[in-house]
Amino acid sequence: MRRLLLTLATTTLVVAIASCTPDDGRVVAPSGDAAALSSARLEPVTAQSRVRAVPSDQWDAMVRAGMVREECPVQDRDQLRRVDLNFTDFDGQDHRGHLVVNADTAESVRHVFDQLYERAFPIARMVGVEEFDGDVGASLAANNTSAYNCRRSDQINAPFGESPHANGRAVDINPVQNPWVDLRCDCWTPSADNKERTPGAGKIVADDAVVRLFEAQGWVWQNIDVPDYMHFDTGYPSEPPPPVRQES
Template identity: 45%
Template structure:
């Protein structure tokens, strides 16, 4: 995606400490209003977010480091295993609390430190589950949730094509 079609959005979010914080997401220009609305709704719901910063804040912009840090992020210039660009590289996907909401496909777990959160019967603040108001904040606006996928399961991931 050309950089001129991406926008940095500064958002308020509720931290796990119960306090208001501000963070940045980079998303496609046409999704800015959606992202602002979704995160305003999550804030109203008091859905906690561990942190929210762009992945370039991590050494080498390493996705695994960002996920291990439970960092909510959007734009990330990374390819899919097929070689095509991911929707993150197009600014059309957001990962929310990725440590608590891991990606799992067979033995592939991302982040690798998220094993305790494979038990989706756990109901802890910041975890995402089908039917949660936090998931619905995205889905009712036309976003797809990776937790609804058969394989892989990507509990952190929301996308809008």
């Protein structure tokens, strides 16, 4: 069934792209919010996720955004991988997105998100934080699911060397549905609208399917002393996950 849906989604995507293509063959660039998602939304939805090297142009954008700096634990592109993933949005439409993670974490992330896709767990969007100029606040406000980010000094929650996000071993999922308490302002971020842990589309609650999938791979949910419902990591200080368990 998922493969049939993928075929239909790919056909729909090709038609949609064709409708935005002038007679001279140029593809009209999206504007506004769509522009920030163009690199993910214009990729065809396929049957297979994949792990690959971070493209050089994406790495350059990450460096320009300040996500790779002298104090960051990641200094070389080979330390990271890009995991290309299919996901279903809140309208039931399939898309192609990606997460940038540590090379030692890529297969674990791929396994979990393949399972989430099979369960049609809704995800709003999934692009690298360089699309938001490295600003984690902007990424959270846009309800962007993301992973690697050596955050700015005024946005960090842990020393750079120990930080799960700075090491590419943490994922934040649907921040709007799964906010956290930012101690810098003692406020729910990106908003308090979904602070109550009641089941709902895209929300993560204790012992639900999302938590169980991550925990089966050795990850920890909201590994911090304040509510952080969006956040999973492999441990603090940051460390690699155990080998992937295929049976989960």
